[in-house]
Amino acid sequence: MGFSRGDLVEVGSKEDGFLGSYYEAIVVCQPLKKDYIVQYKTLLKDDQSGPLTEFVTHSELRPVPPEIPVSRFNLNDQVDAFGNDGWWVGRITGKIGSKYFVYFESSGDECGYFISDLRVHQDWIDGKWVCSKEIVNCD
Secondary structure, eight states, X not given: OOOOTTOEEEEEOOSTTTTTEEEEEEEEEEEETTEEEEEEEEEEOTTSSSEEEEEEEGXXXXXXXXXXXXXXXXXXXXXXXXXXXXXXXXXXXXXXXXXXXXXXXTTXXXXXXXXXXXXXXXXXXXXXXXXXXXXXXXX
């Protein structure tokens, strides 16, 4: 799957400490066959003067996953939690009041999130979305 100028995408980080995180971006252009220039929606330049723009490879990009409405999550559901300007993969470990607690295997951290900052985890495999939550259908 190729991307065009203006497409909304997510960029998967391959850096240590950020592995498994995705950041929303817009495709600015495709100067080379397998490379793109993207502008992030939430990441800023080092001097904070505006959105960060950078080269990324096709393998680092995926479309923005479709929204799957859910009214609740269950213990051990795999989710994406929005924090530190990106989406991070984790598992539901509990709920207190209106906050869900998510454990992140990559860092060993556990944090609380409101349901508005969580989404069903989906993987982009062979050009299709595959859901982590069995009771929903990605199609």
